[in-house]
Amino acid sequence: MxxxxxxxxxxxxxxxxxxxxxxxxxxxxxxxxxxxxxxxxxxxxxxxxxxxxxxxxxxxxxxxxxxxxxxxxxxxxxxxxxxxxxxxxxxxxxxxxxxxxxxxxxxxxxxxxxxxxxxxxxxxxxxxxxxxxxxxxxxxxxxxxxxxxxxxxxxxxxxxxxxxxxxxxxxxxxxxxxxxxxxxxxxxxxxxxxxxxxxxxxxxxxxxxxxxxxxxxxxxxxxxxxxxxxxxxxxxxxxxxxxxxxxxxxxxxxxxxxxxxxxxxxxxxxxxxxxxxxxxxxxxxxxxxxxxxxxxxxxxxxxxxxxxxxxxxxxxxxxSPIQPSETEELADVYKAFTYNEHKPGEKTQELRFIDAISEGLKQSMERHDDLVIMGQDVAEYGGVFKITDGFVELFGKERVRNTPICESAIVEAAMGLSIAGMKAVMEMQFADFATSGFNPIVNYLAKSHYRWNQEANVVIRMPCGAGVAAGPFHSQTNEAWFTKTPGLKVVYPAFPYDAKGLLATAINDPNPVLYFEHKALYRSIRQDVPTDYFTIPFGKAARLREGTDVTIIAYGAAVHWALETLDKNPDIKADLIDLRSLQPLDTEAIFDSVRKTGRAIIVQEDSLFGGIASDISALIMETCFEYLDAPVTRVASMETPIPFINQLEAQYLGKGKFEDALKTLLAY
CATH class of the missing domain: 3.40.50.970 (Thiamin diphosphate (ThDP)-binding fold, Pyr/PP domains)
Structure with a gap:
């Protein structure tokens, strides 16, 4: 009725x-x-x-x-x-x-x-x-x-x-x-x-x-x-x-x-x-x-x-009104993460950079039943770089999910999985495309724990970098957009060993991690890598060379520029520091080295102005000024978008400038 x-x-x-x-x-x-x-x-x-x-x-x-x-x-x-x-x-x-x-x-x-x-x-x-x-x-x-x-x-x-x-x-x-x-x-x-x-x-x-x-x-x-x-x-x-x-x-x-x-x-x-x-x-x-x-x-x-x-x-x-506390404010930007070390086993195999990422991702999928991979073409096709090739057969389409072309919604969906107690790895097909998901990364993922104690258990994989003739929209190394955003962690390995161990840690960490992987390194760098699952802590740089003449600070592909230059100039005795993670940053390793050598040069692939090299330079000047025998030097790429054709791309990159800049610094 x-x-x-x-x-x-x-x-x-x-x-x-x-x-x-x-x-x-x-x-x-x-x-x-x-x-x-x-x-x-x-x-x-x-x-x-x-x-x-x-x-x-x-x-x-x-x-x-x-x-x-x-x-x-x-x-x-x-x-x-x-x-x-x-x-x-x-x-x-x-x-x-x-x-x-x-x-x-x-x-x-x-x-x-x-x-x-x-x-x-x-x-x-x-x-x-x-x-x-x-x-x-x-x-x-x-x-x-x-x-x-x-x-x-x-x-x-x-x-x-x-x-x-x-x-x-x-x-x-x-x-x-x-x-x-x-x-x-x-x-x-x-x-x-x-x-x-x-x-x-x-x-x-x-x-x-x-x-x-x-x-x-x-x-x-x-x-x-x-x-x-x-x-x-x-x-x-x-x-x-x-x-x-x-x-x-x-x-x-x-x-x-x-x-x-x-x-x-x-x-x-x-x-x-x-x-x-x-x-x-x-x-x-x-x-x-x-x-x-x-x-x-x-x-x-x-x-x-x-x-x-x-x-x-x-x-x-x-x-009572809130009493401001810098300690409490800073402590709540990130969810507390107790690093659990998994030491590498003795058995190793030679892997390319790209294979190390794939293996690390696969072992994390085996370890975490609640981990979901999402991204364009990541399922049957295996991703445009084939990193997830064969994953559907191993883990099923429920956990390895092709997505529509909608970066923003997938970043948001990853956040929703975290709220519901799961983990997510999103493949940003190219780091450049992060612009289409920028808002939820910097305004939602980055701020959620600080705002209301909700972690964003999300890793965003960021294939990045030049050297592969991909032009302005597929070649950027845009880490500086994120290193300056409190609440995000930024990782940038240069070697297969680090790529595998740091990825495992990124997935374990309940905070949002931007995981940069340089495309030019995918198939050009090989290294013996432990076959077992292992982790590497964030905020710990690697010292690749030791010397007293100068401190070279680099990450990603720029590490290999520095290695090539040092191999070409064996008379230069340098501390070469591979940062590996940019947020958190191993400032202690940087300062200890600079206090020893008295000279510092920072090299990045990104264009110069506003890049992380500028902040590291400022930190060195503020902390180690009395130890310096010369001004801190920065080397970076040109202040232009990244060109396509190889001769223009070679001119753009800071790689060709590094050797002269290093020698000029040593002669100061």
């Missing part, structure tokens, strides 16, 4: 199949965030919170979706989803501490409002760049599918966020892989001040599902019963038949993007029309008409929530 509201409500409700307790529970769950928001607006005017993104008028979506999911299923909300947090029963004093920048919040004052997650409640908060959380949801859902958990993941975005490329990439990946993700679009009319008519050119965003071969639905986002029952049924079905579903919730933003923005750009008649559709007031009227909600019960409900709000607010107010 269908029960619809009387004239007291402008929303039609159908409560069939829902008992009185559930209906009252839905109302109480919507009432709580509304009362909290009303209190927050008062505190904002009093200067006791710094910013607020109001979700008033949209509570039915957050509450309905959250109640439809199981507590162990992940939700990735946004600013206007307070109801997700309250419905998951996060203690209010912790939310209030978060919004006041207190230590008992979820980010220790390092991020604000809803920019946080919590594994205790299976919530993963947004970042300001909006789009990445969609791909992260893919990764969490992939983990659920690989583990046969029969769980769904729900992720929110606004209609404005659907304009981002991450939206397309995430939906495409979810559809290709048939991931159990509920993509929830809160279409609330405006992205800040930009109306929907200027955001997309189709009648309904749900129509986009057709292009992805994806089921889609339109739901009245202000009708709590419709939201809850349809999402409950969808979630139950997706658990049995894993697939992505696109849901467009029609609603409206009744207040500004954030309170300082205001709503003057919204026509008043539109505001008035949506005010009549208020999800809380309409449901309240319906429950009264149905004699389900009595005035006495409602008053008691409000009094209990207001008492809880006030009591928990006082707890947050009473909490």
């Amino acid at each position: 269908s029960h619809t509201a009387t004239s007291m409500s402008t929303i039609k409700y159908n409560k069939s199949g829902l008992d009185t307790n559930t209906l009252l529970h839905l109302y109480e769950r919507m009432l709580k965030p509304r009362l909290i928001e009303e209190k927050m607006l008062i505190l904002l005017r009093q200067g006791k919170v710094s910013k607020w993104f109001a979700g008033i008028g949209q509570e039915a979506i957050s509450v309905g979706v959250t109640m439809a999911l199981k507590p162990e299923e992940y939700i990735l909300p946004m600013h206007r989803n307070l109801g997700v947090f309250t419905t998951r029963d996060i203690p209010l004093h912790r939310l209030f501490s978060q919004w006041q920048g207190k230590a008992n919040g979820f980010t220790k004052g390092r991020d604000r409002s809803f920019h946080f997650g919590t594994q205790d409640y299976n919530i993963v908060g947004m970042i300001s760049h909006l789009g990445p959380q969609l791909g992260v949801a893919d990764g969490i859902a992939l983990a659920s599918k690989l583990k046969n958990l029969n769980q769904v993941t729900a992720v929110f975005t606004g209609e404005g966020g659907t304009s981002e490329g991450d939206f397309h990439e995430a939906l495409n990946v979810a559809s290709v892989w048939q991931l159990p993700v509920l993509f929830c679009i809160e279409n609330n009319g405006y992205g800040l001040s930009t109306p929907t008519s200027e955001q997309y050119n189709c009648e309904h965003l749900a129509e986009r599902g057709i292009g992805y071969g994806m089921e889609s639905h339109i739901i009245d986002g202000n009708n709590i019963i419709e939201v809850y029952t349809r999402m409950r049924d969808l979630a139950a079905d997706v658990r049995k038949n894993p697939r992505p579903v696109l849901i467009e919730f029609k609603t409206f933003r009744m207040r500004g993007h954030e309170e300082a923005s205001g709503t003057k750009y919204v026509p008043q008649d539109l505001m008035d029309a949506w005010a009549k559709k208020d999800p809380l007031e309409n449901f309240q009227a319906f429950l009264r008409d149905e004699n389900i909600l009595t005035e006495t019960a409602e008053v008691a409900m409000k009094e209990a929530i207001v008492h809880e709000i006030n009591a928990h607010l006082q707890m947050a107010f009473d909490e």
Whole structure:
């Protein structure tokens, strides 16, 4: 039997199949965030919170979706989803501490409002760049599918966020892989001040599902019963038949993007029309008409929530302000990693650089059952450099996954796997292509542990470098983009032995690692490498030659430039330091050598300005100045993009400049 509201409500409700307790529970769950928001607006005017993104008028979506999911299923909300947090029963004093920048919040004052997650409640908060959380949801859902958990993941975005490329990439990946993700679009009319008519050119965003071969639905986002029952049924079905579903919730933003923005750009008649559709007031009227909600019960409900709000607010107010600590701040940039040494065995075999990487990756796949490899063409084809050739036969397509051409979404999916307790190695087909995944690398992976104590257990393999006539878009060595980003680790081996051992350590390390592998070394460098699994610690340089004339500091292909020069000039007695890892950096090895030799030259393949050689030079000047007998010298490639034809590429590279620069330094 269908029960619809009387004239007291402008929303039609159908409560069939829902008992009185559930209906009252839905109302109480919507009432709580509304009362909290009303209190927050008062505190904002009093200067006791710094910013607020109001979700008033949209509570039915957050509450309905959250109640439809199981507590162990992940939700990735946004600013206007307070109801997700309250419905998951996060203690209010912790939310209030978060919004006041207190230590008992979820980010220790390092991020604000809803920019946080919590594994205790299976919530993963947004970042300001909006789009990445969609791909992260893919990764969490992939983990659920690989583990046969029969769980769904729900992720929110606004209609404005659907304009981002991450939206397309995430939906495409979810559809290709048939991931159990509920993509929830809160279409609330405006992205800040930009109306929907200027955001997309189709009648309904749900129509986009057709292009992805994806089921889609339109739901009245202000009708709590419709939201809850349809999402409950969808979630139950997706658990049995894993697939992505696109849901467009029609609603409206009744207040500004954030309170300082205001709503003057919204026509008043539109505001008035949506005010009549208020999800809380309409449901309240319906429950009264149905004699389900009595005035006495409602008053008691409000009094209990207001008492809880006030009591928990006082707890947050009473909490001491954060006392800055440099030690604590620095300690939380990376997740603590206790290096577990695996010593190499005595048995060795001669391997090329590329084979050492492949063998190290294979042995890590054998050691870690929860490790997944992702990248373009990495499965049957074995990757463009054949490093994963034969891996599908060994580990299966579930763990060795071809991806669409969407670097951003795959970096994000790798992050989602980490959140779900797994490990990921992503092959960036060429290091140059990291630009297409740059945002999630530097803004999501790098900052997650510092922000809310969530590790990014991700290794991104970066085939890089010139010398193979590949031109401007396949030859960059772009480590400097990442060495200056706190939260990332950067590894750059020059020999097969190091390549294998450092890769094993990178995969063991729970922090995000950019693992650079120089393409020109792949098949040109050979070395005896232990056949067994072994590790090499980060932050420990290798001293390849010893001498007292000069300190040469290099990494990657530049190490071999230096070796060739020293072999050509046996009279030069140099300390040659192969850095091996750039972040962390073995400054102790550098300083000890410079204090001994009194001269330092740093050589890198990257162009000079802004490269890591500049920072190492500055560190030497600041730390070893009184030991120096000559200025620190830097050698690098030309300040141009990398040209294609070999004679121009040879001119570009710093290799041809190194010998003269070294001799000039020695003659100073």
